[in-house]
Amino acid sequence: MSGWDDGAADCVAGWAAVLSPLFGAWGGAVSGKGGEVPVRGRSELPVVVVGAGAAGLMAAIFAADAGRRVVLLERTRDGGRKILISGGGRCNVLPSRLDPARYVTSSSPNTLRKLLLSWPLAEQRRFFETSVGLRLVLEEETGKLFPSSNRARDVRDGLVALARRTGVEFRFGESMVGLVHPAGDLPWQVLLEGGEQVRAAAVVLATGGLSVPKTGSDGTGLRVVGRLGHTVHETYPALTPLVAEPPVHAGLAGVSLTVTLEAPLRKGRFTTTGGFLFTHRGYSGPSVLNISHLAVRSRLAGGPRQPILVRWTEFDAAAWDGILREARGTVGAQLRRRLPSRLAERLLAEAGVEAGRGLAQLRREERRRLVEFLTRYPLPWTGDEGYKKAEVTGGGVALSEIDPRTLESRIHPGLFLCGEILDAFGPIGGYNFAWAWATGRAAGLGAAGHGGAA
Numbered sequence: 001m002s003g004w005d006d007g008a009a010d011c012v013a014g015w016a017a018v019l020s021p022l023f024g025a026w027g028g029a030v031s032g033k034g035g036e037v038p039v040r041g042r043s044e045l046p047v048v049v050v051g052a053g054a055a056g057l058m059a060a061i062f063a064a065d066a067g068r069r070v071v072l073l074e075r076t077r078d079g080g081r082k083i084l085i086s087g088g089g090r091c092n093v094l095p096s097r098l099d100p101a102r103y104v105t106s107s108s109p110n111t112l113r114k115l116l117l118s119w120p121l122a123e124q125r126r127f128f129e130t131s132v133g134l135r136l137v138l139e140e141e142t143g144k145l146f147p148s149s150n151r152a153r154d155v156r157d158g159l160v161a162l163a164r165r166t167g168v169e170f171r172f173g174e175s176m177v178g179l180v181h182p183a184g185d186l187p188w189q190v191l192l193e194g195g196e197q198v199r200a201a202a203v204v205l206a207t208g209g210l211s212v213p214k215t216g217s218d219g220t221g222l223r224v225v226g227r228l229g230h231t232v233h234e235t236y237p238a239l240t241p242l243v244a245e246p247p248v249h250a251g252l253a254g255v256s257l258t259v260t261l262e263a264p265l266r267k268g269r270f271t272t273t274g275g276f277l278f279t280h281r282g283y284s285g286p287s288v289l290n291i292s293h294l295a296v297r298s299r300l301a302g303g304p305r306q307p308i309l310v311r312w313t314e315f316d317a318a319a320w321d322g323i324l325r326e327a328r329g330t331v332g333a334q335l336r337r338r339l340p341s342r343l344a345e346r347l348l349a350e351a352g353v354e355a356g357r358g359l360a361q362l363r364r365e366e367r368r369r370l371v372e373f374l375t376r377y378p379l380p381w382t383g384d385e386g387y388k389k390a391e392v393t394g395g396g397v398a399l400s401e402i403d404p405r406t407l408e409s410r411i412h413p414g415l416f417l418c419g420e421i422l423d424a425f426g427p428i429g430g431y432n433f434a435w436a437w438a439t440g441r442a443a444g445l446g447a448a449g450h451g452g453a454a
């Protein structure tokens with residue numbers, strides 16, 4: 001672990017990575033940092049990280065580990081509240097495989113890819129297992145990695161403890177309301193609610209987006225960077241449940257199954273396969289959350305609503321046509337064999353076919369309609385649950401305005417951005433933490449390499 005001294009002041013992210021045990025490949029536990037940092041000139045001002053969520057904790061750990069004094073400002077009294085509620089309280093820390101093409105951005109997918117792959121998945125996993133001390137266990141059927149304790153709290157507490165051991169100074173209950181960029185001899189200043197101005201050699205903004213505001217992220221960071229001249233691509237709730245008004249399928253609430261959803265697009269189509277859940281208000285489950293941004297964006301655009309077609313089973317139209325032609329018995333029995341019975345009955349009722357009809361008596365038109373309902377059922381969504389339930393925020397700070405190596409603002413040197421504030425999100429499955437961890441680490445290292453020498 002590198003300590004701080006004047007000679008190390010110009011240490012840059014690159015060789016910090018070689019020296020430190022935190023950086024994955026070398027393993028080893030993180031030791032505590034000894035002694036207070038002497039604060040004499042501007043060069044020895046702290047790196048100030050704003051936001052102790054997933055990205056901010058990671059940025060603070062890596063900046064401190066690279067030898068910088070780090071102050072972490074957090075509005076809530078304990079930080080990491082999204083980690084606490086993540087993965088149904090189990091925290092899906094990472095995916096076991098990462099496909100960068102599944103992320104959504106209005107910026108360059110190439111830049112997104114570079115940022116994401118700056119910290120390979122295997123090294124991220126090693127970091128959690130070695131430096132944080134959390135064994136991660138693969139859930140075979142979903143490909144998700146969870147802490148072996150299945151307790152999200154262990155992830156949050158483990159990161160906070162590691163940050164403390166690395167020397168990060170926490171200031172909880174502090175809300176950033178503005179940033180003042182350096183001018184003349186004045187360094188960066190972080191303005192706090194209450195009037196205090198915290199001077200900083202570099203600032204890492206990790207304030208998240210707008211989703212689930214009760215966890216502390218209410219969009220202040222996005223407004224602040226917008227005021228500093230950054231382009232903020234239009235934000236919208238993503239990974240959020242859909243609603244139907246009136247709730248036409250409320251009678252099916254609680255029914256769940258694996259489906260494939262398809263959204264026809266102007267160019268091509270978006271498809272996703274995964275869990276689907278009927279709720280009292282509409283539809284949820286991983287497949288619905290993964291496609292919800294298209295519904296939300298069509299609603300916000302005010303034009304025609306995005307059609308979403310459901311294939312309720314693994315069988316396509318040809319397969320169902322074959323089953324309905326060749327199988328024996330009643331239509332109801334065939335559907336119930338492959339679908340939850342309440343859903344089977346509902347689909348038959350909507351298609352106007354009696355469950356007790358013999359397959360041999362099915363008219364061509366009835367079979368055609370049934371096949372259509374089973375494989376291209378138009379989901380009657382009318383709205384969504386918005387930021388209140390959105391797991392992430394779509395849109396955010398344009399990736400073209402940050403340096404993909406260091407996450408430094410191309411507009412304001414010394415300002416670094418990471419996590420959900422940036423214009424990217426991924427599907428359910430640990431993709432969003434992978435983004436937060438990778439960009440948080442890169443921003444922490446970038447900030448550590450900034451303004452070291454006077």
Ligand SMILES: Cc1cc2nc3c(=O)[nH]c(=O)nc-3n(C[C@H](O)[C@H](O)[C@H](O)COP(=O)(O)OP(=O)(O)OC[C@H]3O[C@@H](n4cnc5c(N)ncnc54)[C@H](O)[C@@H]3O)c2cc1C
Nearest residue numbers: 051053054055075086087092176208216419420430432433
């Ligand atoms: C219910 C739910 C479940 C999820 N489950 C998973 C999962 O299992 N796996 C996965 O990969 N992703 C999951 N996610 C998504 C994941 O939690 C986010 O992508 C991730 O937390 C984003 O990290 P972040 O640090 O960028 O932002 P946040 O976690 O939102 O952290 C931002 C921090 O900044 C603080 N802050 C904001 N503004 C200020 C200010 N002005 N001053 C001071 N502090 C401020 C906030 O209090 C907060 O602590 C889930 C999200 C939700 C809502």
